[in-house]
Amino acid sequence: MSRVRTTRAAAVLAGLVLAASATTAAAAPADQGGADAKGRKPGKDKLVDLQILGFNDLHGNLEGPSGSSGRVVVDHRLDPTTGKPVDVTVDAGGAAYLATHLTTLRQGQTRTITAAIGDQVGASPLLSAAFHDEPTIEALNLMGVGVGTIGNHEFDEGYREMLRLVGGGCLDDGDGKDNQNSCAAGEFQGASYPMVAANVFYKGTNRTVLPAYTIKEVDGVKVGFVGAVLKDTPNIVTQAGVAGLDFRDEVSTMNAAARELQRKGVKAIVAMVHQGGSLKQEQWTAPDGKTYPVNPAFDVVCGKGGELDPNSDILPIARNLSPKFDLVMTGHTHQSYVCDVPDPAGQSRYVTSALSFGRLVTDARMKYDTRSRDIVRSSVRVDNRIVTRTVAPDAAVTSLIATYKELVRPIAGKVLGRITTDVTRVQSPAGESALGDLIADAQLADPSVVSNGVKPVVAFMNPGGIRTDLTYKASGAEGDGVVTYEEAFQVQPFNNYLVSMDMTGAQIYTLLGQQFTGSNAAFPKVLQVSKGFRYERTAAGAISNVTLGGVPVANDASRTYRVVTNNFLSDGGDGFPAFKEATGKLIGGLDIEGFAAYLAASSPYTPGPLDRIVLR
Incomplete structure (x- = not known):
């Protein structure tokens, strides 16, 4: 509802939760006559x-x-x-x-x-x-x-x-x-x-x-x-x-x-x-x-x-x-x-x-x-x-839930397109997933991140932001293969904004290395990448043969590339500070809206081979 924003002071109430089976906590038996943990003796019968x-x-x-x-x-x-x-x-x-x-x-x-x-x-x-x-x-x-x-x-x-x-x-x-x-x-x-x-x-x-x-x-x-x-x-x-x-x-x-x-x-x-x-x-x-x-x-x-x-x-x-x-x-x-x-x-x-x-x-x-x-x-x-x-x-x-389920129906049931098979988060040995490919391609195609006529040439998506799979079997009455807005939202529920920016080849190499170093050393986070971008990696995270459209990406500052990602990564989230060094940032639309538009434009969608990231 379009309304003028108002505020009120937060008040007070009480209460809360629970249920059946219990987890246990070992504690010393209550000592009504002895001192408590702070050395004070409880008052008798109080x-x-x-x-x-x-x-x-x-x-x-x-x-x-x-x-x-x-x-x-x-x-x-x-x-x-x-x-x-x-x-x-x-x-x-x-x-x-x-x-x-x-x-x-x-x-x-x-x-x-x-x-x-x-x-x-x-x-x-x-x-x-x-x-x-x-x-x-x-x-x-x-x-x-x-x-x-x-x-x-x-x-x-x-x-x-x-x-x-x-x-x-x-x-x-x-x-x-x-x-x-x-x-x-x-x-x-x-x-x-x-x-x-x-x-x-x-x-x-x-x-x-x-x-x-x-x-x-x-x-x-x-x-x-x-x-x-x-x-x-x-x-x-x-x-x-x-x-x-x-x-x-x-x-x-x-x-x-x-x-x-x-x-x-x-x-x-x-x-x-x-x-x-x-x-x-x-x-x-x-x-x-x-x-x-x-x-x-x-x-x-x-x-x-x-x-x-x-x-x-x-x-x-x-x-x-x-x-x-x-x-x-x-x-x-x-x-x-x-x-x-x-x-x-x-x-x-x-x-x-x-x-x-x-x-x-x-x-x-x-x-x-x-x-x-x-x-x-x-x-x-x-x-x-x-x-x-x-x-x-x-x-x-x-x-309360019934009220909002009725109110959300027009949004949730909106049909975006069709898929011909499951599109999942399951990663290849190199760390690439079919759903990651789809989301990265959607970000690359989003017109809201075009800056002065310059379109991004590569997109990066964090795997932790992909929350569930797109399954072919119908989850409701929409039919097999049909993707609704609710299903797309469940994949990307954070309402992040897309951000395009300029990065040098050296910064892109640094970014790829950060998948396996720093805060990601113990648990690597392999970024999902858009079509046309390809690189090789070792199990230890050594990066080589980075190409864009078949042309090598030089590991130096001689060339600048327009890239797109979500605002969480753009701010250096998930241990990727290289994004913070990018310049010329433009904030576009919501990631879920770009994802929804791409699904509609690509229907029926069939995932391609997982060959953008190669483990050698």
Whole structure:
């Protein structure tokens, strides 16, 4: 809807999530007479129950995600045909089921607060993204979220848009321009809960973009919540979206906020950090007596013998956050863990994460001492619980989803063209994929990136931006081989802009080398390239025989080439700083619109041979 943008102050609410199977957390038994982790003795007969619920990385998944993204690993078994271990999973996730589980978890809990730990929006399915993620914020309001912090994806459309999602109001988006429509269901009210972030400042000031903390009071109990997003956010989002902001160290800024809370008499404090841990493979002992490395079950780390990778980014943060924090809730890495990571005073403290896409909820239960006004650290119990789909979906959230499914229908069902076979992300040994080729060719053909009549001659696409395959078999009533706008959007859901620029031959060689060096040394990222561009590489990443239209690209500055990519890569994202050295940049249209136009113009589309990148 085309409207004048308005704003309103974000308010406060409470609540949150959950479900069935539990992950475990080992903790010392509650000691109602002894000292807690901070050396204070709880007041006799003055302990009350407190519940903190949390989840992270919903990414606008209002409906239960499909495939592995909509399942939770609960066990393993040996495949009788192959004799190899396979995951045992249950279907999980979906906002309406999440809301029901939240209601169930809160039953009997007088003092309960729900926290959302970042990336609730961004990289979202079309049902949310077509409406600038307004439906997801409305669903979180209905679920009773009480407090939240931001993740890197809250900056996908810039920090001003993030603030609008918090405060409310409508975008003047031309009544559905670029297949998006703000306030399609009426005036958007924003989040009904406070959003906090202690480490994001306006550049050159000591003023935070969002409040550093908030104080939640439930039935006489005050709990402080301090938020932070990973300090490396500028390296993984478009630079235009964070221009004018300063992302500072998580630990120092959060500790400063905790000291301020203590000065205000708030001693029970929870950290919400959108940074996370990586998991090692689970060593599973099968019925045959052999031990196999497998994907960790949701409740293994750290409750059943699994452990975090010691190089996990969250560990130095957790180890250095002030002992004033009683619980550290995290996200970003889409993993499930409940781990005891001692605080700087050497006292036990839980660090948690609840997977992603609304499949798990962290359920932390503890005692609060009304005399010391603090959490009894030794009383804390934490479980990750599965958001199963075997319960009745929440009626209010179901109604919200139904409203937006009807509103999105004209956009989602738009037919773009046909494909004659599956076009997938599966990479050749050299790292090239059929879908990568298609997207790169679409970027090269987009007229919005032509600068003064000069067309780009090569396009580069990051493989991580290709989120799903285009499958020949119909996903709905459209028919086999038919590609709809919704299906195309699922492939490229980030709403990145295309950017054309000038790069020298030497810069292009440097760019290709960065696929295997620097931050990509451990896990190479092979860029997808457009037709006419070809090169050879070794397994170690040595680049040679780079050609364009059969003509060698000289590894020097003697020739300049017009290239095109998305704005994320243009800003040096994914470890490709060579793009930042390019000149004459022109910002074109949205990548999804170029992709959609190319599909229509190339219908019926048949993928060609994977011969642009050659492994030798």
